Amino acid sequence: MLQMTSENQSPALTVLTVDDSKTNHKIVTKILSPEFLIESAFSGKECLELLDKSFKSQKMPHLILLDVTMPDMDGYETCQHIKSDHRFNNIPVLFLSGCCSIDEKLKGYEVGGDDYITKPFDEQELAAKIRKASQVAQQTTKLHQRAEVATQAVAKAVRVSSNISTCMRFMSKLALVKSIQELVDAFFAATQELGLSSSLYVPMKPHAQTFFDDHIEKELEIELFNKLDGQQTFVHLGRRLIVQCGNTRFLIKNMPILEERENETLKSYILTLLEGFHTRLRSLQVEEGVKRQREVLQITLSKAKELIDKMAVNSALVVSRSHDIFEQTLGRVEGTLADFGLNETQEQSILGQMQDLSGNMDQLHSSLLLEDKNVQHLTADLEKVVSAMSKTIDRDCGLSGT
Structure with missing residues (x-):
């Protein structure tokens, strides 16, 4: 059962302590357990293994308390491994060491450490530094979450802007095309900019004609087009989507998996392209x-x-x-x-x-x-x-x- 903090009654933060001394583990656990959940590792290798498992289970520690002097892999080397892995490099690392020289502290800072606590440590000092580091960790997590949201929003905005530009370029070309084949080529160029693989059913006299963006005729798609009645604007077939405007029909074979709102927006862009195509098609037929x-x-x-x-x-x-x-x-x-x-x-x-x-x-x-x-x-x-x-x-x- 998760331990609760007394201040805000939210789940306690997890501190991973890494030390080859069982005694040091007991001391640290006694000091920190009233406020934090404690996980223990007795070597640098075990620390990295625990981090890997915690990432897979999505139960990452919020802070690492790392002893400098350990056999096989010391604290500095362990920290270098942690900070070089994109999965863990945002977790704050606090060093514990009996050495208090400025060179040792700078070495810890150079490998990515966030603070340095010397042994023997004062219980209140340790708790205060851990508390402060946990607050920084929480703020960092929030900032990363906000940055991720902002990144996603920017990516969506870029996609939307790109899609709008594609539609505008296609519409501006409509008045310039002088034949149905030119119109089909311009339409496929626009839909490929949207990342769509597709085919197009065009009503023509004396017979309708089906065009393929890869120029490879597919009997099944032709039969599918011929069976449609043109009553529905959108016909969903799994990841495939058929869009209809009048007797003009457009098959998308790789409709992206998006959130509902973004999916509806993309469908509106596709429909806009098809309506522009259909309108210009009719005018070309009238001109002919x-x-x-x-x-x-x-x-x-x-x-x-x-x-x-x-x-x-x-x-x-x-x-x-x-x-x-x-x-x-x-x-x-x-x-x-x-x-x-x-x-x-x-x-x-x-x-x-x-x-x-x-x-x-x-x-x-x-x-x-x-x-x-x-x-x-x-x-x-x-x-x-x-x-x-x-x-x-x-x-x-x-x-x-x-």
Whole structure:
């Protein structure tokens, strides 16, 4: 049963006494046992063995009272071993020795000792020094605990800052990517910065496509993606996590084991990355669709213009050819009217009708030429409409330079 101190009723601190003399152990135990728990070792080697066991059982002594003069391994060498081991180097060490020279005390200080008590010692002096050293040990322990908490907090802050930076860099790249493959590469670069091994299911036409960050196709993961319905944002599968945004699905195969709050924060970063990916994916798909529609529209316009041009040329040829045929026919009629035995009045009547017909054909020719000009104007107007439509589509879709 743990001994309690009379002052604060908390468990007593443990003092490990190391001395090859049983008598000295009895004296020290008698003086200190009212306030402290006492553990004993009779050599430097036994001291180190006890420390190793106490570390494993997480019942470390709070202070070590170490005799200088011992066989095989003296107190100075024992202290050097203690202070060179990161598991024990924070435990205060007080030397006990019959030598009181300044050189001996400095030697103890050089090997890591915290104080030096000379034999024979006064009981009150020993108790006071042990009490003072225990207080220092408690304060040191608290400082180390606070430092550990602070270190962990700083590490978390660094991770959070790094994760935020990763998200921001990815978001800034989104407007620069011009293809789905570039988008996938940028996404995997960001998730690898987060230390994640992953694969990505991307809805595309005519079929969805699965990408792997190690470029090694895995049938099981493809089947897993195909079975999901997209209803849940997060699907937990042990250390694996699937994140879904619309029809875009992201599989993490090595989700870190973190505290709940830090885990939720990491999940929010991952979801932010996937939402950014999904949004840019949709815009790239819209851009591709607009590009195809514009190409079709331009091809259709080009074909219509070509057809209209051919019609205009053919129309002009027909009118010109008709006019030539008519002129030739009129000439022949004039040359052969005499053969029909017509009088002059009849001949003039027929020639007048032929000339009226020629005038009508000239008017038809002029009308066709006018219509050709109108068609040309219509073609120019259609080109302007197509250009305006393309600019409007680009503006509405947020495109530029495409």
